[in-house]
Amino acid sequence: MAVKRNILFVFILMLISVSGITALQFYYSYTNYKVESATFQKEIDEAFAEAVDSAFSKHQQEAVNLFRTWINDTTYIKITSRWDAVNKATVFDLKEMQRAKGNNQVSLSIDTYKKQTDSITAAARSTIINHLVGNVEKDLKKGVVWYFTQGLGDRLDTAYFGRPIPRKVFTEEYKKALGRKFITTQFKILEADKYTSKGEYVTVTIDVGLKHGMGPKLLAQFSNGDAFLLGRLRWVIAGSVMLLIITLGCFLYTARVLLSQQKLNALKDDFISNMTHEIHTPLTSITITAQALKQFNHDKAAQDNYLDIILYQSDKLSLLADEILAGAKLDVDAAITDTIDVNRILSEVAQSHFAESVTLNVEPLSNDIAIRGNKLNLLRALNNLIDNAIKYNTNVNPCVTIGAGTANKKLVITISDNGPGIHDELKEIVFEPFYRIPSGNVHDVKGYGLGLSYVKKVVTAHKGCISIKDNVPTGSCFIITLPL
Template sequence: MSRKKIQIILVLASLSLVALLGTQGVWLSKAYSAQERAFNHSVQVALTNVADQLLTQNGQSPATAKPIQQLASNYFIAELNAPIDPAQAAELLQQQLAQRQLKEPYEFGLYNGLDDTLMFGRFVPATRQMAAAQEESPVIKHEKEGSAPMYNLAVVFPTKTSFILKEMEFWWYSSGALLVVVLFFAYTMVQILREKRLAELKTDFINNLTHELQTPITNIGLASEVLRKRAETLPAERLTRYHELIYSENERLRAQVERVLQMATMESRELVLKKETVDLHALLQQTSDNLAPRLQQRVGHLRLDLQATQPLVHADSLHVANALYSLLDNAEKYSPQAPDIEVSTRDVEQGVLISIKDRGVGIKKEFQKFLFDKFYRVPTGNVHDVKGFGLGLSYVKAIMDAHHGQVTVESAEQEGTCFRLVLPI
């Protein structure tokens, strides 16, 4: 499947999920509003019945009562302007709320109808045991001389919101299921894109491998053919040159195959480290000497600034040397002008810090996060001046992880690159 088709599918699926989540959000809002309206209606009916009964018991007509007012989301008031017995009001209120399955705790009070002074108040817990409530929370009475005993009844539900949310239990389950579907979809799409990218990288790797192997095989074949047909007539100088060509190309081919096999071994988790005490300074000197002939051909320079006071580490010298050479090799290959490479060491808290810095082409910020991925090579358009499989840096990362170390990169386009390795002592 092409990248364009995957992008179209991803966009359409994302839009569908956004629409689905939006619809679920709208339904949640509507469900909450419906539950709140039902709660408010039940409270208003209960308070209306309480008000009618209190007025009737006081010899007044219920028709004189004003409608129940909702002054806030959880605050209701019945304007009675009549003398009320607090115990009677508490009992009626409890009965009416219980009949409508409103089992949440509430606070009620009687206010002076003239100046809204609180005259009586009580908190009623959710247990609804009236006798216990009266014993634990006796009626509090505040009398005010000279005021007429004309009261209004007010009720507050402090846990109204949590009650409504609890009543929406089905909606929360459905929303949770939808969220699981969304997360699963997101994970699936990430995996698809990752596999697609890995497939592209492997395709590039196979193409690079084909070209990289084809060149030494072709050179070996040509030199062997010449030696097979004309070995007796060739001068000694040309014979030596063909022999050296076969040897060097064979070594090149062996090194390429070895690198691929190393990565295959690490991928199958069969990498076995033969750790020993290794002098990093000596190892850096050795790998630098191996790179010296190529630097001389390009009039390049490599400086060693080895300041670490404790260069001895417990590591696999072969793999560490290969990792260091891979970084030095990149520093040389990606320097279009005469290579200028600086290798330094110093002590850090975690162990020994090795820095390999060049002044080459550098790497754009957007590509740096992929550098240590297997088969990844920084895009260069249609120009492929530098050969490789995209395995070098992933090998370096794998070796550092195996030694419980770390590798980081700092680079800017056309300003060079600096790789930093930290190996524990």
Template sequence: MGKKLFILLVVLMSLSLIGIIFVQAFFINNTLKNEGKQFTSDVKRSLISVSRGIEDKELLSYDRLYKEVVKNGRTPDTTEIRQLLIYDSFDEETNQTIRFRNAISEESFKVPALFFDIGTDSISISRFTNKSETKVYERSAIDGKINLNPIRKFTDYSTLDDISRLHYKMGYHKVYKNYPVYKRISNEEVSELLESQFAISGINTAFEYAIYDKDLSTKIRSENFELNPESTIGIPVFMDTENKSDYSLYVDFPERRKYLLSSILGMIVLSIIFTSIIILAYSSAIYQLIRQRQISQIKTDFINNMTHEFKTPIATINLALDSIKNPKIINDNEKVMRYLRMIKDENKRMHAQVENVLRISKLEKNELNISKERVKLHDLVEDAITHVELIVEDRKGYVKTHLNADKSSVLANETHFTNVIVNILDNAIKYSDNAPKIDVYTENIGTNILLKVSDQGNGMSKQVQKRVFEKFYREHTGNVHNVKGHGLGLAYVKRIVDDHQGHISVESEKGKGSTFIIKLPLIS
């Protein structure tokens, strides 16, 4: 996959994921707003019922007062017809005329002030009665005239129907108009009405309430009520015949947002879970894509390096063989031996490279059998130095030892751990452009021994230090190939050190050299 196509796929996938998250957030927010509107609508509907309940309470109270007046033997002062409705209807099948008559009558009383605590000597009370009357007349089949004597008559009286309620209200409103609101209704009654109506509407959350006289608070209020223009919902109460009132009932819900969120909590939780799964799957897919791309690049570099490493010794061997075949050379024993040694060295070099690859492969599969025994770490250091000292001397450098540890007995595999030290020394030599200058230190720290290998070579950046122990990783040097290798040596070193229950780290600064530190447990 090309780099541009890979980047395009990542960008498109990222935009799609972000789009999905935004769509989810939009729907949740939209649902929350709709829930809020529905909640407000339910509350207003409940408050209308509460307002009607408060009104009915006063109507019933007014009605009881009227009955008390009648019970005491008082008679109405006047009677007034407030509404009169007459209309006829003819039934062709029965040849009858039906006349409907509807009227509202008002009866007024004078009542002493002892019934009310409003500071007057007496008040007027009006009793409204709705009277409906139906008469049936027979029409003559000959001349079509109506017989004025009804053949049937129906009369009905009602005191609190929809028609008379309005007129009845006129009477009690006169009585209670200037009455203090806390004497008209109590906190307990308002609270009970609100609770019952909210329960009917399915609103199960804490609320605070208050009745205001215009902009002034009254004694009818809950303890923690606060008027909040954004969340408080209100409706007029104690309305007159023109549906006007100075009083308003306000309700506020302190936990409104929490209540609304709880109503869509299931959807939010599922949305978060599924979105999280998508994000994790997407992140994992992107990581794997990037990782596979890196591995592909590393493998390509490895093949290129391996080809180069094998190409040189093979070419050298071929040249040596061609030289030996030369009749002038084949009789020269000294030159023949020289070319044979060259062939052997190059063959040994290729064998070492193959062994490195095989070791790493076996370590990855846990097939490498590493037996351990008691050894002196100082002895392993001295042995490793002998493997590289000729190369160091040839380049006019040095390897100095500072073996200051009093105890150096460790449980290790002699062969593999010697290879570890040789690999580190070999890196110090390869990454020194000038004469390699290497110092090897040991010291005891508690029950452990530290082995430090310091050089004054090229050093490495912080980014390289983080990845230097990864398999196949090599620092990019552009088209410069002065340092050969496959990125396997330090990966092998780390695996062997880890297998010995040790720890390896590196301290380095670009242009000032590197120090590899190995920490191993001592044995008594």
């Protein structure tokens, strides 16, 4: 009982430990998921802001490039230069060639241009164009269109404010921004007032109007965000699962070892109890007989009788020791070197039991077959099976049948009886060392739980197998299958 309590206590401690480790792993995985979720939300917001800035920059650049094209067109804009002696600066004049009225020309100078240029040159023209383009680029970033002339201002206003940025530009730029952050999951860009779903990852809302407060407000929606995050955390999750599997495996292995140890202790106790009974009987008989010889003067016949008793009981002890040692030494000296005549060995086994009060039937092979094996061990194993069939047979007319046959190029030896049989749940464990079918603390049948274990060792050493099935109508049938 103390051992069982200790094992139960160990099981409880192990169960608490495994539960604690499992809870910690779930908490660790959940915390990692929450941190990764917050990081993901931050990254998609930053990427969306970058995408909007990039789309605006591209749109501004397109307008700037158009402006450069216009002022480079000499049929549209005429650029001249003259020297202002009063201000000591070169003045550039821009005039629209296709507009006769209105604000169709402008004059300006460049502070950084110090050369005196009375007539326009290629270098001066390039300088004034680059200066104007630079100013336009700065103004557009501020959302302002500067009207150098009426026509240029109208064209630039139309080119920048009159053309909304296509939705696909935002999509392309957002995909690039996400790629730089190694985010590859699918998304949709929607107008904020049309977004109704909940429980999904969405970005911040950004006004993408070219005039502040007058454009659509967009956001990006991720419907597979959780799946993407789980993909990011796959190694963390896999590691946690692997650790749990290893922990549970260790727990189950330890539990199995403890249970096996407990079972082995129970078998050992039962074996010691049986052995004590088996050894005590002949020792008691020898002791009493020896004392009788010592204390009394007996005639020669009585002395011989007492000595025969002592020899008989000594032989029983010797046989008991030999059988125990045979099971222990089988793995060492079980050389498979003999050529064994199957019918002959069955006949030898049967002859050794004909004197017993049991009907013994032999069903030999129809033709002589020989196998390679260890004759002594195989003979002893068959004798053990027949001994058990006789000892445990409670039938009024006990009957044992030894048969042999072939199937699928294998030798099949069967030993059947008409005894009480063996329950299905015990048909595997009866081959374990020291195991005896439970019968309480009663020793009506002598034995110590090594016979069937020895039989299985012998059969396994011959690369065969042994099984048990029910005999019809009653009893058990042991089936030994050996390679030919």
